[in-house]
Amino acid sequence: MKTRITELFGIQHPIIQGGMHYVGFAEMAAAVSNAGGLGLITGLTQRSPELLAKEIARCREMTNKPFGVNLTFLPSVNTPDYPGYVKAIIDGGVKAVETAGNNPQKWLPALKEAGVKVIHKCTSVRHALKAEAIGCDAVSVDGFECGGHPGEDDVPNFILLPRAAEELKIPFVASGGMADGRSLVAALALGADGMNMGTRFIATKEAPVHQNVKDAIVAASELDTRLVMRPLRNTERVLKNAAVDRLLEKERTLGAALTFEDIAAEVAGVYPRIMKEGEMDLGAWSCGMVAGLIHDVPTVKELIDRIMAEAHSIISQRLARFDAA
Numbered sequence: 001m002k003t004r005i006t007e008l009f010g011i012q013h014p015i016i017q018g019g020m021h022y023v024g025f026a027e028m029a030a031a032v033s034n035a036g037g038l039g040l041i042t043g044l045t046q047r048s049p050e051l052l053a054k055e056i057a058r059c060r061e062m063t064n065k066p067f068g069v070n071l072t073f074l075p076s077v078n079t080p081d082y083p084g085y086v087k088a089i090i091d092g093g094v095k096a097v098e099t100a101g102n103n104p105q106k107w108l109p110a111l112k113e114a115g116v117k118v119i120h121k122c123t124s125v126r127h128a129l130k131a132e133a134i135g136c137d138a139v140s141v142d143g144f145e146c147g148g149h150p151g152e153d154d155v156p157n158f159i160l161l162p163r164a165a166e167e168l169k170i171p172f173v174a175s176g177g178m179a180d181g182r183s184l185v186a187a188l189a190l191g192a193d194g195m196n197m198g199t200r201f202i203a204t205k206e207a208p209v210h211q212n213v214k215d216a217i218v219a220a221s222e223l224d225t226r227l228v229m230r231p232l233r234n235t236e237r238v239l240k241n242a243a244v245d246r247l248l249e250k251e252r253t254l255g256a257a258l259t260f261e262d263i264a265a266e267v268a269g270v271y272p273r274i275m276k277e278g279e280m281d282l283g284a285w286s287c288g289m290v291a292g293l294i295h296d297v298p299t300v301k302e303l304i305d306r307i308m309a310e311a312h313s314i315i316s317q318r319l320a321r322f323d324a325a
Ligand SMILES: Cc1cc2nc3c(=O)[nH]c(=O)nc-3n(C[C@H](O)[C@H](O)[C@H](O)COP(=O)(O)O)c2cc1C
Pocket: 017, 018, 019, 020, 021, 023, 042, 070, 071, 072, 099, 100, 101, 121, 142, 145, 146, 147, 148, 149, 175, 176, 177, 178, 196, 197, 198, 199, 200, 285, 286, 287, 288, 289, 290
């Protein structure tokens, strides 16, 4: 399938794997790229630019297809060495970057000069327009249903995507709640040129996470996520578990007095033990409502082939039938 997104990134299918902390290692990115999508290494999961450079080199050994790196600019206690990460990306010959969080303007000149295509992930039309204005090549429009940080506007994709289509000139992908061929066709119908998936890619054979994480996603329904850190205006959609119950109880009792320190035990530095060791109740971890649509753990290639076959069949059969009637 050819869209402005497949053309922009030189990929076969208009499917991107969003950056995911402690999931987006070389194994994940390479599996998605080898299956014809765009896989992304999560930059900040590598604790230094040197380690990111090694991860990029490792990914290159696993695929000769295009892959990218996610660079997340979120409020954090110690500011990461962003210039170092950008240099590792450029020196590593990576040609696609997904930025997320704060405005990436500062890093665009260096990336563009090196021929890197930048897709900025945002949760509102105004941020998408800003990304377009500062020169991003594309945007990933992340609806309220998404796993991770949905922002504070709470606009779901059935509204957000057509609104983005009304305003944007650059191509965009639909992100949040995407799982299958139906999602892809709907995204295209609403004006997107492809889709970005997070949670769905965790429940795959190649995702380098503990089996408990995959099992938890398959077991979860669309009712099992919760929004945490709302009072700090750093909202995150996570899977409900014992730690999240504790965290929400603190939010309820402390109200406006809540600080990050109050909930640090549930959110700070918990990913390695959850994703690698499978300690599912240790803390809050991002997960989308789309868990309700995830019922199996296929290989990434099986997943992507299935999505594309289903999308083609919906377009040529189901939708064509309505068109003919
Ligand atoms: C476990 C997990 C970790 C994530 N970590 C990041 C991250 O570090 N940076 C980022 O930009 N997005 C992150 N995301 C968001 C995804 O890239 C993607 O935008 C989101 O998952 C899309 O929604 P979906 O889960 O409904 O597909 C994460 C998502 C999940 C599920």
